[in-house]
Structures are given as structure tokens and as C-alpha cells.
Amino acid sequence: MAKLAINGGSKVIDSPLGKEWPLFGDTERRNLNEVLESGVWWRGGENPETSKVFQFENAFAKFQNAKYGVACTNGTQAIELALKALGIKPGDEVICPAATFVATATACILVNAIPIIVDVDPGNYQISPAAVEAAVGPRTVGIIPVHYGGYPADMAAINAIAEKNDLFVIEDSAHAHGSIWNDQGCGSIGDIGTFSTQMGKALTAGEGGICLTTDEEIADKLFSFHHIGRFRDRPFYEHHLVASNLRMTEWQAAVLLGGMERLEEQANTRDANAKYLEAGLREIDGVSPIERDDWVTRWNFYFYHFKFNSEQFGGISRAQFVSALAAEGLGCGSGHLSPIQKNPLFTERQWGPACFGDNDAPDYAAVETPECQRIHDEEGCSLTHRLFLGDTSDMDLMLEAIAKVRDNVDEIE
Numbered sequence: 001m002a003k004l005a006i007n008g009g010s011k012v013i014d015s016p017l018g019k020e021w022p023l024f025g026d027t028e029r030r031n032l033n034e035v036l037e038s039g040v041w042w043r044g045g046e047n048p049e050t051s052k053v054f055q056f057e058n059a060f061a062k063f064q065n066a067k068y069g070v071a072c073t074n075g076t077q078a079i080e081l082a083l084k085a086l087g088i089k090p091g092d093e094v095i096c097p098a099a100t101f102v103a104t105a106t107a108c109i110l111v112n113a114i115p116i117i118v119d120v121d122p123g124n125y126q127i128s129p130a131a132v133e134a135a136v137g138p139r140t141v142g143i144i145p146v147h148y149g150g151y152p153a154d155m156a157a158i159n160a161i162a163e164k165n166d167l168f169v170i171e172d173s174a175h176a177h178g179s180i181w182n183d184q185g186c187g188s189i190g191d192i193g194t195f196s197t198q199m200g201k202a203l204t205a206g207e208g209g210i211c212l213t214t215d216e217e218i219a220d221k222l223f224s225f226h227h228i229g230r231f232r233d234r235p236f237y238e239h240h241l242v243a244s245n246l247r248m249t250e251w252q253a254a255v256l257l258g259g260m261e262r263l264e265e266q267a268n269t270r271d272a273n274a275k276y277l278e279a280g281l282r283e284i285d286g287v288s289p290i291e292r293d294d295w296v297t298r299w300n301f302y303f304y305h306f307k308f309n310s311e312q313f314g315g316i317s318r319a320q321f322v323s324a325l326a327a328e329g330l331g332c333g334s335g336h337l338s339p340i341q342k343n344p345l346f347t348e349r350q351w352g353p354a355c356f357g358d359n360d361a362p363d364y365a366a367v368e369t370p371e372c373q374r375i376h377d378e379e380g381c382s383l384t385h386r387l388f389l390g391d392t393s394d395m396d397l398m399l400e401a402i403a404k405v406r407d408n409v410d411e412i413e
């Protein structure tokens with residue numbers, strides 16, 4: 001008789017694990033009502049006592065160990081804002097990893113810079129410092145490491161390369177709210193850290209973003225570039241820079257302040273549950289955790305990734321593994337997005353109005369990032385963060401489901 005649920009057996013997990021997402025409570029209700037009744041629905045009041053955006057900027061910057069925060073519309077425009085504040089010019093090259101969401105690189109094109117896409121480290125799936133070093137050229141002005149899946153990238157190595165070559169560092173921390181590198185919050189280690197608070201993220205208001213920095217001059221530029229070129233201490237209708245309106249609304253900040261009350265505890269819960277899962281994964285042939293580097297003080301994640309090895313897992317493919325696991329009640333992603341440079345926008349050179357000049361951009365169709373490709377095709381498995389918000393009994397169920405598929409792998413054709 002079949003044991004695996006995919007063949008008609010009973011499933012291991014028959015009720016939802018972790019918590020629903022998004023979560024909200026009384027603070028969000030109270031804050032939203034306060035904004036409604038205040039009559040000031042945008043940050044424009046600039047009154048630290050009453051502006052929820054101002055309060056969120058300060059609270060989140062402090063939480064991640066940065067000095068200043070400038071909240072904005074979303075995580076894509078946060079990167080654009082960061083690039084503008086750091087003085088990006090048309091044709092400048094910025095090094096980005098292949099394993100990320102496409103916005104890391106498209107934000108560069110949107111300010112007429114050229115993303116140079118490099119491979120990832122097969123150990124931790126983060127941007128490879130060796131690949132970054134090899135990609136630095138005469139037109140390189142910066143590096144955008146991504147704390148992919150919220151796992152802290154190798155910031156010591158990245159910052160060293162940046163220092164040696166006089167480059168800026170923007171940490172794309174869209175997945176890394178609450179992640180800590182070497183006792184320092186992600187997003188506060190480079191020149192600027194950018195975050196997304198889009199719906200699925202570990203801190204969310206449906207949409208939104210924020211830039212963090214500890215440099216006052218950069219903070220002023222971020223503020224001006226997100227506020228139609230205004231300067232803080234100058235008359236309202238005096239504009240100094242060509243800039244858009246990228247302001248966050250008070251509604252978003254009202255919700256984010258509520259989320260922040262839970263963030264520390266959630267980050268610790270996810271990290272502790274992930275460590276528990278890792279110990280169990282090591283006991284099952286054919287799957288393994290990312291072995292944490294010394295610099296990982298806390299891994300809070302948007303999604304958690306682990307490794308699948310077909311040869312050691314009875315020869316089935318990662319796709320077969322994921323389907324069998326889904327039948328057991330554990331939804332598991334196939335790990336990584338494909339290398340971003342394989343998107344049609346790159347391979348078909350659809351730059352839109354970007355003016356850096358078609359000839360200056362690499363032939364992205366020919367840019368190979370074999371580690372990222374292999375991880376995407378065969379190895380990477382991912383689990384969403386909300387599954388890790390319960391207790392270790394949920395981790396036991398996940399491990400039971402994975403072990404059951406392994407033990408009965410012969411049932412899979």
C-alpha cells in the first residue's frame with residue numbers, strides 16, 4: 001500500500017503551520033484611527049511628535065542600528081533613491097548578484113546606471129566576494145549586495161573591496177528586517193541600506209520602503225530626493241534637485257509601527273525555529289541546511305532556504321521532491337528565482353527611456369552565473385517565513401514530512 005500522500009497515502013501535515021500573514025492588532029487599529037482623525041494624512045506636518053512616518057523612520061533606523069531613516073514608497077524606489085543620493089551618473093556600473101529579485105538591478109537602469117551581474121557563493125547563496133572583485137572595472141562606482149532570503153551577506157569582504165576601489169555599498173535589505181551581521185543590523189553596514197515593506201515581507205504595510213544610513217549628509221540627500229528636491233530647512237516652494245515624490249503615507253507608517261512591536265520577538269522565534277530545523281535537516285540524507293557563517297548573529301528571514309541533493313535523495317529531481325512534499329502538506333518553493341539577467345528585459349535589451357546607451361550595457365544573454373543557475377535548477381528549496389512563527393512542534397512536522405518522502409522515495413517514479 002502506498003505510504004506517500006502523492007500516491008494516495010495519508011498526509012503528515014493536515015492543518016496550517018506557523019501563523020497567518022499579515023498579522024495585525026490593536027496598535028494598528030488605534031494608529032490608523034489617529035491618522036484618520038488627525039486630518040494630516042501625509043508626512044508633511046514634519047512634526048516629530050505627531051508624524052507616524054517620522055516615528056517609524058526613527059524607530060526602524062534604531063532597530064537596525066543606523067542613525068537616520070527616510071521612508072518611501074517601496075523597496076525598488078528605495079534603491080533608486082539610494083543611487084541618486086550617492087551621486088550616480090549615466091553609464092556608471094554597479095555590481096549586483098544574479099540571485100535576487102529583478103528590482104535590485106532594474107533600479108540601476110532606472111537611474112541610467114548599468115548593472116553588472118555576478119554569481120553567488122554556493123555555500124550561503126549570497127553574492128560572491130570573489131566574483132565582485134573580478135567584476136570591478138574602470139566604470140564601477142558601487143556594489144549592491146543583497147541579504148538574499150534575509151541571510152547576512154559577507155559584508156566584511158564586500159566593504160573591503162569597496163574601500164580598496166573607492167566604491168559605494170548599498171545593502172539591498174528587502175528580505176532582512178531584523179537580520180544581524182556581526183552584532184550589527186543589516187542595512188546599517190554599507191553607505192545606505194534599503195528595505196521593502198511590501199506585502200509578504202517580514203515587516204509590511206502592503207507596500208512601502210525605507211532607506212537607512214548613518215551619514216548625515218547622505219540622509220539629507222535621501223530626504224531631498226524623496227521630497228521633490230526640497231531641503232529640510234528651506235522654504236517649502238524652493239526646490240533644489242530634480243526629484244520625484246516618493247513619500248510614504250501616514251497610513252503605511254501607522255501599520256508599520258504596529259508591526260515593529262512584534263518584530264524583535266518574531267525575529268528571535270524564526271531564528272530559533274530555523275536552528276532547530278537545521279539540526280533535523282542534518283539527520284536526513286539528501287537535504288542539508290545552509291551552514292551558518294560566523295558573522296551571522298541572527299538570521300531573520302523573508303524566506304528560509306535549504307539544499308536538496310538528488311543523488312543522495314534516491315535520484316529523484318528537486319521538482320519531484322517539492323511535489324511529494326506539497327502532497328504531505330508542506331508547501332516548499334523551488335528555491336531561487338532564475339538568474340535575473342535571463343529575464344527578457346535584459347536578454348532583449350528593453351531599457352525603456354534609460355539613456356546610458358545600448359552599446360554600453362553587457363550582452364546579458366551571454367552572462368553566465370553557473371552557481372546561481374545550478375541552485376535554481378537543482379538544489380535550492382525555500383520555505384516562507386510565516387511557517388516559522390509557531391513552535392518547534394511545527395519544525396518536527398516539517399522534518400517528519402521530509403523524512404517520510406526520503407524513506408519512501410522508491411514510490412516516486
Ligand SMILES: Cc1ncc(COP(=O)(O)O)c(C=O)c1O
Binds near residue numbers: 075076172196208209
Ligand atoms: C531583493 C529585493 N529588492 C528589492 C525589492 C523591491 O521591493 P518592492 O517590491 O517594495 O518595490 C524586492 C521585492 O520583493 C526584493 O525582493
